[in-house]
Amino acid sequence: xxxxxxxxxxxxxxxxxxxxxxxxxxxxxxxxxxxxxxxxxxxxxxxxxxxxxxxxxxxxxxxxxxxxxxxxxxxxxxxxxxxxxxxxxxxxxxxxxxxxxxxxxxxxxxxxxxxxxxxxxxxxxxxxxxxxxxxxxxxxxxxxxxxxxxxxxxxxxxxxxxxxxxxxxxxxxxxxxxxxxxxxxxxxxxxxxxxxxxxxxxxxxxxxxxxxxxxxxxxxxxxxxxxxxxxxxxxxxxxxxxxxxxxxxxxxxxxxxxxxxxxxxxxxxxxxxxxxxxxxxxx
Amino acid sequence: xxxxxxxxxxxxxxxxxxxxxxxxxxxxxxxxxxxxxxxxxxxxxxxxxxxxxxxxxxxxxxxxxxxxxxxxxxxxxxxxxxxxxxxxxxxxxxxxxxxxxxxxxxxxxxxxxxxxxxxxxxxxxxxxxxxxxxxxxxxxxxxxxxxxxxxxxxxxxxxxxxxxxxxxxxxxxxxxxxxxxxxxxxx
Numbered sequence: 318x319x320x321x322x323x324x325x326x327x328x329x330x331x332x333x334x335x336x337x338x339x340x341x342x343x344x345x346x347x348x349x350x351x352x353x354x355x356x357x358x359x360x361x362x363x364x365x366x367x368x369x370x371x372x373x374x375x376x377x378x379x380x381x382x383x384x385x386x387x388x389x390x391x392x393x394x395x396x397x398x399x400x401x402x403x404x405x406x407x408x409x410x411x412x413x414x415x416x417x418x419x420x421x422x423x424x425x426x427x428x429x430x431x432x433x434x435x436x437x438x439x440x441x442x443x444x445x446x447x448x449x450x451x452x453x454x455x456x457x458x459x460x461x462x463x464x465x466x467x468x469x470x471x472x473x474x475x476x477x478x479x480x481x482x483x484x485x486x487x488x489x490x491x492x493x494x495x496x497x498x499x500x501x502x503x504x505x506x507x508x509x510x511x512x513x514x515x516x517x518x519x520x521x522x523x524x525x526x527x528x529x530x531x532x533x534x535x536x537x538x539x540x541x542x543x544x545x546x547x548x549x550x551x552x553x554x555x556x557x558x559x560x561x562x563x564x565x566x567x568x569x570x571x572x573x574x575x576x577x578x579x580x581x582x583x584x585x586x587x588x589x590x591x592x593x594x595x596x597x598x599x600x
Numbered sequence: 601x602x603x604x605x606x607x608x609x610x611x612x613x614x615x616x617x618x619x620x621x622x623x624x625x626x627x628x629x630x631x632x633x634x635x636x637x638x639x640x641x642x643x644x645x646x647x648x649x650x651x652x653x654x655x656x657x658x659x660x661x662x663x664x665x666x667x668x669x670x671x672x673x674x675x676x677x678x679x680x681x682x683x684x685x686x687x688x689x690x691x692x693x694x695x696x697x698x699x700x701x702x703x704x705x706x707x708x709x710x711x712x713x714x715x716x717x718x719x720x721x722x723x724x725x726x727x728x729x730x731x732x733x734x735x736x737x738x739x740x741x742x743x744x745x746x747x748x749x750x751x752x753x754x755x756x757x758x759x760x761x762x763x764x765x766x767x768x769x770x771x772x773x774x775x776x777x778x779x780x781x782x783x784x785x786x787x
Contacts, residue, residue: 324622326727327729327731328731330728330762330766331730331731331732331761331762332755332760332761333758334729334759334760334762338638356770357770358723358726358727358728358770358773358774359723359727359729360714361720361723361730362717362729363716363717364715364716364717364720365720365723366675366694367624367675367694367697367698367704367716367719368697368698368701368716368782369698369729369781370694370698371699371780371781371784372697372720372777372778375781376723376777376779379770379773379777380688381772405609417780460677460778461674461675461676461677461678462676462677465676465677465678465680465681466677466680466681466688466690467681469706475681476681480696484681500640501640501676502639503674504674504675504676505674505715506641506672506674506712508646508715508735508738509709509712509714509715510672510711510712511747512747513641513674517641530775546751546754546755547751552715555648584758585758585759585760586758587754587755587758587760
């Protein structure tokens, strides 16, 4: 049994609940025990770093100080939280005077996708595959902050990351090459300049369709919301029919491992993924 | 021309202020425009990222801090990783937004800074973001009550909207963080 601290972050308690449920479900099948961080608070997200640097560091460091009390790694599923934590970690090493909590930069911060793409866990997944995702054509969408900036994420292949593609191939899916893996979806502008998000996310959907993908796979709750919930608006704008399911990679791991709740997770999506997965004989 | 003029920002200059706050060597920009070529939101900006850096070099404080550009930037970091001079342009955007908020200059985008302020107020009062509370607060400020109403209903039916915020502690530390921030904001 592998034990790890878990910081779900705000959206996994709301719009991204199927991401949270699938992470918990898959972890239990893989003998990973998640310890939700006690008394966690918001990481500050874009609004803190757009407003004040110290505020952004404080809001992240408070959580990291809690995590550092145990000797476990910290698992983070939301890309915005992950990025804020990694920035605070960098500051704790380069400018320790900016940290106002008992945080020393000693807790390994692990993004969920990177964590599940590690050798021993991949081996475990491979052993437990019950239903390979044969015939499913996916495009892997990494988004911005899972890979950029590399001085914070430590990712070498930041223009053309491959780890999610390898994971999908391992699950039996066909990972289709496309050039939009790390392009921006518009992120938090969705609340204020929705027009920009429609344009950027619409482009991603359009390119995924051109690559003839059955679905787009992501590990970011913000990208998921932007791409999943507004397809009808984007269709009106670009005059193209999308209907492209946006699926969390953990949902697909769950499906391949035969998790009993996979259908429940997928039922929370606005753009229905169940129809295509059933048509492919995967559900 | 004295070549050092380009390398060392003058005292009390806007350029020096941004260089010091960001730790980035803005003087090194030689206008290759790679940042603007790769920027996914450049089309919606009033000043392109490479132009913004030039304005900073020329100490155009008000022009920069009142721009739409600093708010439109989505912090995707494409520019930062592609700059041949390793200038972290996305980080400079953060510094500019921070300066703009404290400057009293009217922001070039109305709703984006408003959203950030409502978002932070929600953290201050609740410690975590409860999405429904955030949206209600934002709408009470923008008065745009109809926007996304249909989408909200669809998401509610799919079980994506949590009606009540979670209960948890952490309140005192969050208060202290915001007290410090508000003290700083008055500088």
